[in-house]
Amino acid sequence: MGQEDVEQEDAGPQDVAHEQGRGRTLAELSEEALLDEIFPLLAGGPEVVVGPGDDTAVLATPSGSVIATTDAMVRGRDWRDDWSSGHDVGAKVVAQNLADVAAMGGRPTGLLITLVADVATPVAWVLDLARGVGEAARAAGCTVLGGDLSSAQPGTLVVSVTALGSLDGRSPVLRSGAHPGDVIAVAGTLGLAAAGWRLLERGRAEADPEAVALQRRPSPPLAQGRIAAEGGATAMLDLSDGLLRDAARVARASAVCLHLDSAALAADIARLEPSMGPALARECVLAGGEEHSLLATFPPDRVLPAGWRAVGVVGDGAGVTLDGHPERARGWDHFAPATD
Amino acid sequence: MGQEDVEQEDAGPQDVAHEQGRGRTLAELSEEALLDEIFPLLAGGPEVVVGPGDDTAVLATPSGSVIATTDAMVRGRDWRDDWSSGHDVGAKVVAQNLADVAAMGGRPTGLLITLVADVATPVAWVLDLARGVGEAARAAGCTVLGGDLSSAQPGTLVVSVTALGSLDGRSPVLRSGAHPGDVIAVAGTLGLAAAGWRLLERGRAEADPEAVALQRRPSPPLAQGRIAAEGGATAMLDLSDGLLRDAARVARASAVCLHLDSAALAADIARLEPSMGPALARECVLAGGEEHSLLATFPPDRVLPAGWRAVGVVGDGAGVTLDGHPERARGWDHFAPATD
Numbered sequence: 001m002g003q004e005d006v007e008q009e010d011a012g013p014q015d016v017a018h019e020q021g022r023g024r025t026l027a028e029l030s031e032e033a034l035l036d037e038i039f040p041l042l043a044g045g046p047e048v049v050v051g052p053g054d055d056t057a058v059l060a061t062p063s064g065s066v067i068a069t070t071d072a073m074v075r076g077r078d079w080r081d082d083w084s085s086g087h088d089v090g091a092k093v094v095a096q097n098l099a100d101v102a103a104m105g106g107r108p109t110g111l112l113i114t115l116v117a118d119v120a121t122p123v124a125w126v127l128d129l130a131r132g133v134g135e136a137a138r139a140a141g142c143t144v145l146g147g148d149l150s151s152a153q154p155g156t157l158v159v160s161v162t163a164l165g166s167l168d169g170r171s172p173v174l175r176s177g178a179h180p181g182d183v184i185a186v187a188g189t190l191g192l193a194a195a196g197w198r199l200l201e202r203g204r205a206e207a208d209p210e211a212v213a214l215q216r217r218p219s220p221p222l223a224q225g226r227i228a229a230e231g232g233a234t235a236m237l238d239l240s241d242g243l244l245r246d247a248a249r250v251a252r253a254s255a256v257c258l259h260l261d262s263a264a265l266a267a268d269i270a271r272l273e274p275s276m277g278p279a280l281a282r283e284c285v286l287a288g289g290e291e292h293s294l295l296a297t298f299p300p301d302r303v304l305p306a307g308w309r310a311v312g313v314v315g316d317g318a319g320v321t322l323d324g325h326p327e328r329a330r331g332w333d334h335f336a337p338a339t340d
Numbered sequence: 341m342g343q344e345d346v347e348q349e350d351a352g353p354q355d356v357a358h359e360q361g362r363g364r365t366l367a368e369l370s371e372e373a374l375l376d377e378i379f380p381l382l383a384g385g386p387e388v389v390v391g392p393g394d395d396t397a398v399l400a401t402p403s404g405s406v407i408a409t410t411d412a413m414v415r416g417r418d419w420r421d422d423w424s425s426g427h428d429v430g431a432k433v434v435a436q437n438l439a440d441v442a443a444m445g446g447r448p449t450g451l452l453i454t455l456v457a458d459v460a461t462p463v464a465w466v467l468d469l470a471r472g473v474g475e476a477a478r479a480a481g482c483t484v485l486g487g488d489l490s491s492a493q494p495g496t497l498v499v500s501v502t503a504l505g506s507l508d509g510r511s512p513v514l515r516s517g518a519h520p521g522d523v524i525a526v527a528g529t530l531g532l533a534a535a536g537w538r539l540l541e542r543g544r545a546e547a548d549p550e551a552v553a554l555q556r557r558p559s560p561p562l563a564q565g566r567i568a569a570e571g572g573a574t575a576m577l578d579l580s581d582g583l584l585r586d587a588a589r590v591a592r593a594s595a596v597c598l599h600l601d602s603a604a605l606a607a608d609i610a611r612l613e614p615s616m617g618p619a620l621a622r623e624c625v626l627a628g629g630e631e632h633s634l635l636a637t638f639p640p641d642r643v644l645p646a647g648w649r650a651v652g653v654v655g656d657g658a659g660v661t662l663d664g665h666p667e668r669a670r671g672w673d674h675f676a677p678a679t680d
Binding site: 058059067073076078103110114153163165175237 | 400401406440444454485487498
């Protein structure tokens with residue numbers, strides 16, 4: 001892998017894409033020729049013993065364990081080409097995976113990327129994707145270890161990522177560790193990604209550019225995962241499918257009830273009211289997916305780490321309540337019909 | 341994960357599929373309900389600290405490193421539903437990945453499985469896939485750590501797997517370690533998977549049931565990877581894209597020339613002649629993909645381990661020769677037009 005060109009390539013992604021990729025599609029390149037163009041856009045790192053190009057990568061795991069997760073994005077389901085560039089998709093699929101690593105209290109170390117693409121896909125799009133992946137990986141201090149390229153039927157475009165990470169000797173923070181009396185806390189924004197999606201759908205992106213930008217490229221509070229683990233978090237997950245649905249997952253795994261307090265969410269709702277109106281702002285905060293902020297529970301005697309704010313308390317029982325009223329676990333499900 | 345039902349479920353995959361899955365499609369199940377049916381078909385293992393169901397899995401890596409690879413299969417490209425069952429696809433995609441682990445001299449430890457599927461996909465097919473994955477994983481002594489489910493446009497069906505493994509303290513056997521004078525050796529069959537594909541295409545499956553079975557479910561000599569590493573192999577890869585093309589990869593990575601001897605392949609060619617004829621039999625052995633046997637190089641003073649047979653010698657120069665004549669690296673490429 002030629003690392004020396006990375007900075008230069010990153011300097012002008014638009015120009016490079018136009019210059020190198022004009023009109024070419026995957027059908028005109030061999031797999032090896034395409035990989036030769038992709039590899040320089042990705043990054044190496046200190047824990048990589050063997051990088052891309054052999055049968056497998058080899059990653060050092062000095063702490064004696066590795067954490068692993070996988071998450072895919074599908075064109076037409078997880079993104080629309082008129083809303084998101086290849087760069088956006090690369091950044092988003094990496095962010096989704098790294099949020100899962102953070103939610104265990106982990107530090108990301110390596111990524112494997114699979115692209116399944118219609119051969120009519122422009123090479124420029126693929127190189128833009130690689131730049132988005134590479135940038136997001138470097139920003140998080142982790143490395144692209146390898147991947148796979150496959151052709152597919154017309155129209156298909158799937159990007160699948162596996163993320164590996166290290167706990168650096170800490171215990172993983174599971175979903176199942178919440179206890180009655182614990183404080184429920186959130187790190188990161190709520191509802192912006194969902195609001196951005198609705199604004200894009202209605203052609204009103206200008207009404208909240210920050211929310212739209214976050215829908216295109218999530219910005220999970222990755223470092224807060226380790227901070228929470230070191231701060232005594234008893235349970236944690238990333239908010240991928242909405243606050244209520246994800247809170248219900250902690251409740252189920254821990255056999256407790258999560259009591260959420262809407263007053264603690266007032267600022268989040270108010271943030272979205274100017275563009276969404278009060279009802280939809282509330283819905284985005286409570287049930288909006290793809291935010292990838294972190295939800296954790298902390299023992300009541302702990303001071304919440306900086307970056308975390310209390311949104312409720314854990315009690316006996318099951319499920320989730322909002323201001324004392326039971327809430328159904330609405331939010332995003334990949335196969336079931338949408339609930340909103 | 342309810343492990344107690346695994347044996348029973350495996351006993352009658354066809355009946356179970358018909359009984360449990362009659363007529364249902366993914367559109368009728370939530371993601372969580374589907375996972376509840378899939379998890380019991382998969383297996384746990386001793387190195388798993390945290391299995392499926394949390395944000396990430398956690399795998400112990402007592403030897404201080406992990407090896408990682410990923411490989412996907414796409415319906416219509418990598419399999420046809422009239423030739424291969426879900427069980428076949430699950431077995432094959434696992435075998436492809438585990439062959440890569442073996443080719444580094446590694447032992448497989450964990451798998452992550454991503455399914456991207458049209459919601460009209462029968463639930464029975466997905467459960468059959470899970471059985472194929474689970475069986476292949478258990479046979480290799482490794483564990484399904486987690487995965488991802490996504491819906492996709494009509495007709496799309498993609499199965500992507502990441503395999504993790506351990507070198508158990510050994511050095512990885514790279515493609516780049518071959519030296520002039522080394523013996524080139526093969527473990528496993530040659531050309532059967534390609535012959536099976538041609539027979540299926542021509543509606544002549546009965547002409548060589550073993551070849552057809554191997555096309556549907558490859559049987560890589562997984563244990564031979566570690567044996568070769570312990571036996572001093574200097575370079576190794578798995579034969580996924582054909583003997584000539586994969587030999588050229590070792591030649592390029594090692595900056596040497598691989599001289600293959602067709603006399604050493606005579607038995608492989610003769611094996612396929614009754615069903616394929618002499619010319620096509622030779623082509624399958626030299627350029628047939630998807631076999632997932634292993635190619636390695638050994639120092640000339642080493643006795644080849646049992647299970648390995650010499651097929652040539654490494655020399656100075658570049659590329660691949662057959663009986664002294666330079667050969668172009670023909671074989672399978674995912675994006676370029678087929679060469680045969």
